[in-house]
C-alpha cells in the first residue's frame with residue numbers, strides 16, 4: 681500500500697507526522713529517505729509529538745541516536761555518518777528494531793543491510809520548485825504496515 685501526501689509548510693509536515701505518531705505501536709520501525717533539508721527531522725518531530733514526547737526534538741546527526749520517553753519509548757536515529765554496517769552493530773540496533781519502542785531511522789539507505797524486512801518506508805522530496813512544498817510517500821512493507829497506512833489514509837482523507 682502506498683500513500684502520497686503533499687505539504688506546503690514545515691508545520692503541515694509536522695502535523696502529518698503527529699497523525700502518524702498517534703497510530704504507532706510497540707516495535708514499529710519507520711525508515712526515512714530524502715536529501716538534506718527534505719524534512720526528515722521535521723517529520724520525526726511530529727511523530728514524536730504524536731507519541732506524546734514534549735520538549736525539543738533535534739537531529740541526532742552527531743550522536744547517531746536520541747531516545748525519548750513518550751507513551752512508548754521513541755528511538756530517533758540519523759545514520760548519515762555511518763561508515764558501515766559494523767557501526768550499526770556497535771549501536772546495538774537489534775535492541776531497538778526488535779524491542780518494545782518505536783524506532784525511526786533518517787538516511788535509512790545507509791543502513792539498508794540491517795533494516796528489518798517489515799517496516800514503513802517514507803520518502804520525502806521537495807517538488808514544484810516551491811521552497812516550502814514537500815511530497816511525502818509512504819510504502820508499507822508487511823501486514824502491520826499495510827494496516828497502519830490504511831488507517832492513516834482514512835484519517836487524512838476525512839481531514840482527521
Ligand code: ADP
Nearest residue numbers: 688689690693716717718719720721722812814
Ligand atoms: P532533514 O532532516 O531531511 O535534513 P529538516 O527537517 O532538518 O530536514 O529540515 C527541513 C527544513 O526545511 C527545515 O528548515 C524546515 O523548516 C524547512 N521546510 C520548509 N517547508 C517544509 C515542509 N513542507 N516540510 C518540512 N520541512 C520544511
Ligand code: MG
Nearest residue numbers: 720721739786
Ligand atoms: Mg535530519
